[in-house]
Amino acid sequence: MSKFIAEHETDKLxxxxxxxDYLPWILMGLVVVTMCLILWTQGRIWxxxxxxxxxxxxxxxxxxxxxxHLLDPYVFTHLLHGFxxxxxxxxIVHKLFGKKLSFAWLLFFAILAEAxxxxxxxxxxxxxxxxxxxxxxxxxxxxxINSFGDVIACGVGFVIAYVxxxxxxxxxxxxxxxxxxxxxxxxLLVNIIMLIYPIEALKQWQMSGQETAQILNVFF
Numbered sequence: 001m002s003k004f005i006a007e008h009e010t011d012k013l014x015x016x017x018x019x020x021d022y023l024p025w026i027l028m029g030l031v032v033v034t035m036c037l038i039l040w041t042q043g044r045i046w047x048x049x050x051x052x053x054x055x056x057x058x059x060x061x062x063x064x065x066x067x068x069h070l071l072d073p074y075v076f077t078h079l080l081h082g083f084x085x086x087x088x089x090x091x092i093v094h095k096l097f098g099k100k101l102s103f104a105w106l107l108f109f110a111i112l113a114e115a116x117x118x119x120x121x122x123x124x125x126x127x128x129x130x131x132x133x134x135x136x137x138x139x140x141x142x143x144x145i146n147s148f149g150d151v152i153a154c155g156v157g158f159v160i161a162y163v164x165x166x167x168x169x170x171x172x173x174x175x176x177x178x179x180x181x182x183x184x185x186x187x188l189l190v191n192i193i194m195l196i197y198p199i200e201a202l203k204q205w206q207m208s209g210q211e212t213a214q215i216l217n218v219f220f
Contacts, residue, residue, distance in 0.1 A: 024104040028111045032151055035115040039144045044122055046144045061184045067142040070149040076176055077188040078114070078150040082157025083173050085110035087166070107158055114154040118147040133198035 040046070048055070048068035058065040058072045066072055089106050093099050120126060122141045130139045142150070161169040180187040185206045194202065 021102070021104065024102070024108040028108050028155075031108075031112050031115050032148065035118055035151065036144050036148060038119050039122055039142075039147055042119070042122060044141055044144050044147070048143055048145075061186065067139065067146050069143070070145050071153075072146070073180065073184045074186075075149055075153045076180055077186075077191060078153040079157035079160070080173055080176060080188045081114055081117075082110060082154040082159070083161040083169055085113055085154065086158050086161045086169075103162065107155060110158045111151060111155055114151050118142070118150060122147065129195060133194050133203070 045068075048058075048065055050064060051058075051069070056070040058069040060066065061073055067074065086106070089101075089109055093101055093106070127139060127141050160172070164172065177187045177189060181190065190202070193199065
């Protein structure tokens with residue numbers, strides 16, 4: 001990490017000395033509200049139409065409930081988005097351009113990027129790519145509450161990576177990837193690969209993992 005990040009104390013991340021320090025947090029809220037409204041205009045539903053909104057978690061990634069509740073196993077991939085955004089912003093803003101931005105402003109850009117991705121991800125074009133290239137044959141887009149949960153997860157991941165510093169954060173990133181790979185047969189990196197350069201053998205292996213989902217349902 002850059003000297004800028006290394007010099008910041010983690011217990012001062014949310015300290016505000018001046019009124020203008022609240023601006024990035026206000027903007028984050030506006031970004032999330034705007035994202036929800038845009039998704040609504042795209043025809044996204046607010047909650048899972050097969051369950052009560054009170055059901056916040058869905059573990060079966062092959063069911064119609066996937067991406068329809070606040071949380072599901074894919075929330076961990078969005079958590080890792082926060083890790084990548086922190087590392088990317090540190091590289092671009094601090095190391096390449098030599099600029100100094102506060103933690104809150106860095107987090108704002110991460111939330112903005114994640115919100116934009118949620119809108120793009122739920123476009124008809126990307127949904128069709130998911131259906132064709134991945135094991136998500138029944139995927140028809142996220143509910144708005146699910147997209148909201150994904151953005152929050154990204155922010156949490158950003159903070160975790162910030163607090164842990166690079167080495168420990170990288171270890172958590174890799175361990176999370178491995179756990180996802182062997183439990184739901186998917187992960188952030190696998191997802192990226194299947195969107196950009198789909199591998200049929202990998203897709204077939206993913207689709208054969210419904211037995212794993214049944215095991216998960218026993219515990220969750």
